[in-house]
Amino acid sequence: MQQYQHDLTQLDSAVALLNRAVAQKQPMEKQRGAFLAARRAWKRTEMLAEYYSPSTAKLLNGPALGEVEEFDQQQRVHAPEGLQVLETYFYPKAYPPGQQGQVLEQLAFVRSSLLSLHHAAETISTTDKHLFDAARLEVFRVMTLGISGFDTPASPGTVPEAAEALAAVQATLAPYRPQLLARQPHLATRLDSTFRAIQTFLGHHPDAANFDRLRFLVAYANPLSQQLWAAQQALGIPAFKEVRALRPDAASLFQADAFEVAAFAANTTARPTQQQINLGRQLFFDPVLSGNGSRSCASCHHPTRAFTDGQAKSVAFGGRGQVARNAPTLLNAALQRNQFHDGRVSFLEDQAAAVVANPTEMHGSLAVVARLLTRNSNYRRAFAAAFAAAPDSGVQEDQVKSALAAYLRSLISLNSPFDTYMRGEPEALGAAAQRGANVFLGKAKCATCHFLPLFNGTVPPGFERSEAEVLGTPAQASLHPRTLDRDLGRGGATGIRWQQHAFKTPTLRNVAVTAPYMHNGAYRSLEAVVDFYNQGGGAALGLRVPNQTLPSDKLHLTTQEKHDLITFLQALTDTTGLGHSAPRSLPQFPTELSWLNQRKVGGRY
Known part of the structure; x- marks a missing residue:
């Protein structure tokens, strides 16, 4: 933490030098050099700033885009501030002299945010577990945001900044080296070698335009994250048990089980059972969900097309016109924070309910569907078993939504x-x-x-x-x-x-x-x-x-x-086994509902 405070002080000094360069109207080459130096200094603090003070970190290094709070009825646009806004004054073209005051104003915002980081740092109480967690997350941040130029869209500092960020990771974990060397000398040596190799590679390829990002990921960054996890285990430092989108024990971004689907659900502790998934699969292909017993979810989301339908816009209910938007793939839909093209709902349960009720899509009613399914003995038993209910209990609307969402959460495709x-x-x-x-x-x-x-x-x-x-x-x-x-x-x-x-x-x-x-x-x-x-x-x-x-x-x-x-x-295609998604048949209804027994697996259109 003393090192973090020192790095924050260095960042403040770098920003002060940039402020002086702008205030004194030094040559643009020197101003740009001071700006790039400030950005590199930020990267030395990024790991712990993002981990412990994410809101302030966003003020310092958030995108240069205005934002409107969704609850703000006055729709006030909050002007961006911070290092990325400053970048727009220096790159790709230098700011005109008349904008000097605006640059100095932005620098004042940055120094104010830095003061907040200093104050926050004084109250941080960290542990071994926190530091290793923060270190691996920083490696992942460099791999996903850093080298893509996410926070350096115009300036040329992408590669040197990655080097600074990873040097900070190494410095943070350096005190653990003696203990690791005593427990697993080969791992300690390999980790040292990886850190050195990363700095050598980045140092020899500083030009962002020609930087081999794929090689960096495969040969350096991915092995580093795996070795950091191995070191944490060797030192007996456990991972956090909390439910996160990216699992706290994920050694690599690219391992098959790196993501926890439950973290994207409303209830992060309740994981779908196989019975619920199987039931949801049956419902997905059953037109009983629609208002006329002819259309199913699979009508517009064909498994063999990665759960799309190949149309610009799907045929609307009853064959009358088109729906409002293109049918998106449902593969990995569970790994996002909101649903529909406009993101109007957060959870798959709500998405399922909205589609069933939409007059141009399913034109149905969950209340009606629940009553119909209750009158089907096979469905009634399946729901009772899947949701641990009494055998003679009726099907509930929430159970229908939950079963469909359970199936959608099983559609994870990460093996391209x-x-x-x-x-x-x-x-x-x-x-x-x-x-x-x-x-x-x-x-x-x-x-x-x-x-x-x-x-x-x-x-x-x-x-x-x-x-x-x-x-x-x-x-x-x-x-x-x-x-x-x-x-x-x-x-x-x-x-x-x-x-x-x-x-x-x-x-x-x-x-x-x-x-x-x-x-x-x-x-x-x-x-x-x-x-x-x-x-x-x-x-x-x-x-x-x-x-x-x-x-x-x-x-x-x-x-x-x-x-x-x-x-x-x-090469991002992975549709393995999707051709066998549909069930072979659908449960039959009693005589008084015999018209439903003509329905087709997957619907008719």
Whole structure:
């Protein structure tokens, strides 16, 4: 903690030097150098600042985007502040002289936040368990946010900052080295070697534009996180027992069981039983949930299409028109903090209820469904067994929602060729896909919104929130001149003007088999989507999108880079065994409900 206080003091000194450079109107080269030095000093404190003071850390290093609190009826936009805002004054172009006052004002905000960190540090009481936990989370932060340029979108400091952050991890854990050396000398030596190798590799490849991020992940960062966990175990320091999205005992971001699905549920202590999952699977394919006994969840979410349907927008109930939005994949839907394209509900139970009740989707009623299922002896027994109820008790609405959610939480797909590659099988990813991974993580900036390892908008390493972005998606890609899609997205759900046309960042896992793309299915191929991003989104296409969060500058991807990027995206496919998802038959109803016995597994449309 003394070292942390020292590093905070060094950061304050670095910010003071930057303040002096700006106030004295020193040459821009010196001002930029002072800014990069301040950012490197921040990285020395990031591990413990993010761990113990996350709110203040966000003030210091949060995205340079305005925010509106969803409960604020006045819709006041909170202006961003901190190091990322300062970056916009120095990169990619230097600020004009007339903005000197604004830069100094931002520096005052930063120094105020630093004072808060100093005060908070004086009251921190840490333990061995806390420090190892913070260290591994910092490694994960570097792997997912740091090297992607998430907090350095314009400045060239990505690689040196990663080196500083990992040097701080090493310094924090250095006092444990003698004990580790005594208990497991080979592990201590290997860990020392890994830290040295990381600094050597980063030092030899400081240029962010040409940095081999995939090699860094595979050869250095992933082994480091695994060795830190091994060291913690060797020292007899247990992991926390709390339920987290990323399990406290996860040695690697890419291990098959790194994520705890229950952490994304309303009740983090109640895990679905296999009986509940099986029952939910039966219901998912049963049209009894719909208002006319003809449509099931699987009507729009086909297992063989990674639980999508291949349509821009699914056929509406009764065959009359289309639903409002594209049917998203349900694979890994459980690993995000909100549901639907506009993120209007938080939990899968609520999603299931909303879909059943929606007049254009299922046009049903959970109350009616519960009564019908109660009259089916097979379903009645199955619900009683799954929810430990009396054999003659009726089916409850909440049980229907819970069973469906249990099945959806079982649809975890984290075994793509990319995952296999990250787990130590180099032949799983070809040369083009490896190049594409570096395009994804680097030049194309995909990983600054589609975060590793889930490739959705759930922000690592805490995975506590799922982000939405304004891309400026056109109503139809083929129309000229293009028009902005009228769907207000998140803004329609919250009523916040600044969130209009914002949509949840979806997962890119299985994206090769889930066309068409975007909330409205506007783009029918990955090539078209990549070109849209390469152009700079809707604003760059001439659409009026004043709140677009996607940078509107061109990416300048070459033809080869586009091809490699798509090859990598195809390596995120994992649909193993999905062809056997549907049950062979559906439970039969008594004579008075015989009309339901004509229903088809998976629905008719």
